[in-house]
Amino acid sequence: MAHAAAPFVHPLYDAAALRQLETHAAQRLGDAFELMRRAGQAAWRDLLAHWPQTQRIVVACGPGNNGGDGYVLARHAHESGREVRVVRLREHAPRGELARRAADDYAAVGGVVIDFEQALPRAEVIVDAVFGIGFSRAPDASTQALIAAINGAHAPVFALDVPSGVDSDRGCVPGDAVIATRTLEFMAGKAGLRTGSALDHAGALSLASLGLEAADFEGIAHAAERLSATDLPRWLAPRPRDTHKGRNGRVLCIGGDHGSGGAIMLCAQAALRSGAGLVEVATRERHIAPLLARVPEAMVHEVGDTYAFHAALERADAIALGPGLGRDDWGPPLYERAIASGKALLLDADALNLLATKPFALPADAVITPHPGEAARLLGVSTADVQRDRFAAARALCERYACVVVLKGAGTIVMSAHEAPRVIAAGNPGMAVGGMGDVLSGVIAALRAQGNDAFDAASCGALLHSVAGDAAAHDGGERGLLPSDLMPWLRHFANQEPYVPEPMR
Numbered sequence: 001m002a003h004a005a006a007p008f009v010h011p012l013y014d015a016a017a018l019r020q021l022e023t024h025a026a027q028r029l030g031d032a033f034e035l036m037r038r039a040g041q042a043a044w045r046d047l048l049a050h051w052p053q054t055q056r057i058v059v060a061c062g063p064g065n066n067g068g069d070g071y072v073l074a075r076h077a078h079e080s081g082r083e084v085r086v087v088r089l090r091e092h093a094p095r096g097e098l099a100r101r102a103a104d105d106y107a108a109v110g111g112v113v114i115d116f117e118q119a120l121p122r123a124e125v126i127v128d129a130v131f132g133i134g135f136s137r138a139p140d141a142s143t144q145a146l147i148a149a150i151n152g153a154h155a156p157v158f159a160l161d162v163p164s165g166v167d168s169d170r171g172c173v174p175g176d177a178v179i180a181t182r183t184l185e186f187m188a189g190k191a192g193l194r195t196g197s198a199l200d201h202a203g204a205l206s207l208a209s210l211g212l213e214a215a216d217f218e219g220i221a222h223a224a225e226r227l228s229a230t231d232l233p234r235w236l237a238p239r240p241r242d243t244h245k246g247r248n249g250r251v252l253c254i255g256g257d258h259g260s261g262g263a264i265m266l267c268a269q270a271a272l273r274s275g276a277g278l279v280e281v282a283t284r285e286r287h288i289a290p291l292l293a294r295v296p297e298a299m300v301h302e303v304g305d306t307y308a309f310h311a312a313l314e315r316a317d318a319i320a321l322g323p324g325l326g327r328d329d330w331g332p333p334l335y336e337r338a339i340a341s342g343k344a345l346l347l348d349a350d351a352l353n354l355l356a357t358k359p360f361a362l363p364a365d366a367v368i369t370p371h372p373g374e375a376a377r378l379l380g381v382s383t384a385d386v387q388r389d390r391f392a393a394a395r396a397l398c399e400r401y402a403c404v405v406v407l408k409g410a411g412t413i414v415m416s417a418h419e420a421p422r423v424i425a426a427g428n429p430g431m432a433v434g435g436m437g438d439v440l441s442g443v444i445a446a447l448r449a450q451g452n453d454a455f456d457a458a459s460c461g462a463l464l465h466s467v468a469g470d471a472a473a474h475d476g477g478e479r480g481l482l483p484s485d486l487m488p489w490l491r492h493f494a495n496q497e498p499y500v501p502e503p504m505r
Contacts, residue, residue: 010231011222012191012423014169015133021187024216035210036065036098039186040072042208043127043160046184047073051125051156056083058123060116060150061103062130062164063092068099069160069186070129075106085121086113089142092130116142120149126157128178130164133190138175139165147176156181162190163201169223170389171196171411184208191224194423195411196390221420224391224413227459228425229467229493235452235460236494248277249449252316253323253442254334255349256283256291260324263349263438265291266483267323268298270442273490274464276449280312282334283324303334313337318344320445322351323438332358339363344448348441352378355401362403365454367444369406369437370397391421404454406444408437412462416455426466430478439483440465443490467493 013021026032047054059074061067070086071094077084086106094100107113120126128150130143139147147165150157157180162168165177171192180203183193187210193202239248251271256264264283271279272295281291285302292300301308313319321338325331327350335354338345345366347355352370355362356377362368368378375393376383379400386393386407394407394415405415412424444461452460468489473481 009222010189010226010228012189012194012224012226013220014191014223017220017223018133018187018190020220021212021216024218024220025187025210025212028213028216033098033101035187036068036102037072038210039069039160039208040102041076042186042210043069043073043158043184044076046182046206046208047077047125047127047158050158050182054082054124056122056124057085057127058120058125059084059086059127060120060130060146060164061086061088061092063095063099064132064134065096065098066129066132066161066164067092067094068096068102070127071099071102071106071111073127073129073160074111075102075109078106078109078111084111085123086111087116087120087146088113089146090115091142116146116149118145118149120153123153123155126150126153126155128157128159128164128180130178132161133168135162135164136167136169136174144176147178151179157203159183159202161186162193163198163203166193166198166201168192168198170391171198172388173197173201177201179203182206186210187212189226191391191423194224194226194425195413196387196409199410224421224423226425227422227463229463232460232463232467232493233496235447235456236464236496238496245277248275249317249446249451250278250280250315251276251318251320251442251445251449252280252282252312253320253445254282254338255321255323255325255331256281256287257324257326257328257330258284258286260326261287261290263324263435265294266435266438267320267442267445269295269484269487270439270490271320271446272297272442273487273494274443274446274461275494276446279446280316282309282312284330303330309337313341313343316341316343316449318346318445318449320346320348320441322347322349323441325350325354327353336360344454346441346445346448348437362401366401366403367406367448367454367458368397368401368403369408369440369444369458371408371437375407391415394421404458406440406458406462408440412466414455414459414462419455422459424462424466426463426470428470428473428478430473430481431466431469433481433483435483436465436469439486439490464490464493
């Protein structure tokens, strides 16, 4: 698809931008119905590509343009000789001119429409064309019953543009929503389908551009940018032959209170595997021997040595603060001194908990990496509030703490005050285990120390971490995946080894 975005950018849009885009395209084409015709035809072709043998198709249509797309698909299916039934709620008769035209065209070829009662007709594929990008509330009782019937029909579900019930701007599911096997997006990708609960509803995503041209996108800003494995070369160029360790950055990892020595060990190892030239660790004395046994390449200091700690702060190009730091007497003074150093700083784990209770002005270009629970504490809201609108939560954190934010979770969001947010189209449920965040801290700190600005280091680091997690899960499965399993894959992808990317999400 041609558009006016910058090179390498994979733009994602919100509903307001998509309506503008639709208006621009309709004006250029001279017929607003042409886009609906193209959408229905593209959907029919996509259905055939993935379920070529299907003979019985049920199309659940709503009253708006998404329903109109469904009627166009149903007409193509009927004309091909398939057994097709359009199912709709009694109150969902087509309302707009375009949807009515599509429904009339379907009826004109002998298409059958039935009112939904309690169950759907038998089908080999169910097409969800009930609600599109404009839906942002919990569905009413009759729609809930239709959604429940779609989800319970034991047939693959093909959603048109957006699974009905999913908020395509925020990524949340306000009530019941269709759980699709596949979703075919129209015109352009939706920001909300790449993060949060939407990921459990959209299934495999693909895109039909409907023949849009660059001129259609003029003056329309994208809401976010999607990052996938193929974007890593943007930041991980091959190094010069005459490079040396001093050019590749010095990272200081601070943390590892009693009982949490493994956290700072994972952070240090990840920093080394992500290309840092030198990694120092400030931790408890009792953790020095085990850490050196595991990561002999690290230079480890006991925090009780005030001179050594001060010198390490001075030498550092970037600081990873928080893994295993604790909130008792040992951690808070280190937190305060690290922030006061003014160095490039990443805060995670207990450093974020301390930031929530003992706020400090962070150095310019700092990075914080909260999971939804930590984000909620930093904002003084509930975790449910954060997950209800992950983009808004990341933006609020960015504004409150004047920093770059990596809001972790399904569809990690990287937010800066001056750039469109980036959504990481990688990662898997196996990564939901203690220690994964410590690895991410080391990765981002290493990239920061190597000269990337905070937004790029956070973006590349979150992407590299997620891609490594996907490779490790593919190698042995998601369940039981350990943070240490990512280490060889971090090195692999940091060096741009050949890789076949996952399908678009």
